[in-house]
Amino acid sequence: MEGAKEGTGNIYEKAGHILKQVEKGKGKTLNVCLKTKMLRKDKALLKCVYGIVQETLKHSKTISEVLDKTKIHAQEETDIDVLRTALSDFLYKKRLRCAGPLKEKITLHKEELRKAFREASSSDQTVSSLPTYLRVNTLRTTRKEAIARLQESGYCFIDTGDETGQAAQKNRNKKTFYIDKDIPNLLVFPSRVDLSENELYKTGHLVFQQKSSCFPALALGVSGKATVIDACAAPGNKTSHIAAMMENKGRIFAVEKDKNRAKLLKKMMAVAGVQNTVVCETDFLSLSPSEQPYKDAKYILLDPSCSGSGMKGGLLLKKKQTQISNMAATQKKLLLHALSFPSAEKIVYSTCSVNEEENEEVVRAVLRERKDFALARALPLWHRRGLKKYSFADLVCRADSDEDRTTGFFVAVFEKRNR
Secondary structure (H helix, E strand, O other), X not given: OOOOOHHHOOHHHHHHHHHHHHHOOOOOHHHHHHOOHHHHHOHHHHHHHHHHHHHHHHOXXXXXXXXXXXXHHXXXXXXXXXXHHHHHHHHHHOOOOOOOHHHHHHXXXXXXXXXXHHHHHHHOOOOOOOOEEEEEXXXXXXXXXXXXXXXXXXXXXXXXXXXXXXXXXHOOOOOEEEEOOOOOOEEEEOOOOOOOOOHHHHOOXXXXXXXXXXXXXXXXXXXXXXXXXXXXXXXXXXXXXXXXXXXXXXXXXXXXXXXXXXXXXXXXXXXXXXXXXXXXXXXXXXXXXXXXXXXXXXXEEEOOOOOOOOOOOOOOOOOXXXXXXXXXXXXXXXXXXXXXXXXXXXXXXXXOOOOHHHOHHHHHHHHHHOOOEEEEOOOOOOOOEOOOOOOOHHHOEEEOOOOOOOOOEEEEEEEEOOO
């Protein structure tokens, strides 16, 4: 099996189990994976299962249409989630990492599956058209050098000033890429391009990061020798982005309360060449704002756990209203704690949720309690703003997964009055 050892058994059984838990709202994919002892012990297996589940969630709608058209899940007894993960690999990665009855079933119906896939893909381009984004890690390389090395490995760089990416979309099954029009060091590839084995990614020169996930670091806008707290830091994409903007100067305290996620965070910092960051394995709420070294923090990024409702293609967690309300209460508590640090001048609050209760409602509640802070206009050049019913709508920003070609997102910037 590619990407997993033969001794690990059917990789899709493991992925199917994780997929089931994620869609039941038990947590985000990485968190659920880390709760599984076998995956915690085997990093290669963890990476493999995580990747399969993420791809299955990303293409959930199309895979479901394929199953509805072919009905192969009803023909023989097969766990539907195991089958979905296997089909994700087969249809999108053109591979099967299993043997036995599951492989036999898919192989037997391969032409029928491919036909249904073509029909589903042509009738619904929404999920399949979401690009793959990689951020150039300027701690390891330059954009110019990264582009040159990608060209050497067979990728075609589109340098036409095509701001909408239409040229790349026309070549969506080819190895094309271009520079994102909003984020200068972000490279955009067609959705089905797999760079997980590319040397630039493996050595930390490129970082897989959704476009909207780059917003928080840009909104924070920190540079030079500042002190920063990344309050909910794992897995570390945003932390490494901030470190790159700071050119490894100053100090970042990357806070992560989960032991296993903290380990992954440390690993990512090492791969990305981050040298100005201290990983703090603790709960952000336990940090005392009046104690050194945290009392000197002028910039705080808070990207807390959320419902994940902005994630594309089935990653929308089916949370009950009580769960969302509980999350919003925790988010508010964390944000109020961030605003209590005496030297804090700028705090960015962000979520990968599109739920009003986790976004504008949290912001409004906090503003009512902290009159010494006001909203600054987040990412002024970004076109999509908050929900119009709020007086501060123009000051916050959102991303829409259907219209902005990235995952749904929300960003608000708090600044201390009379600094």
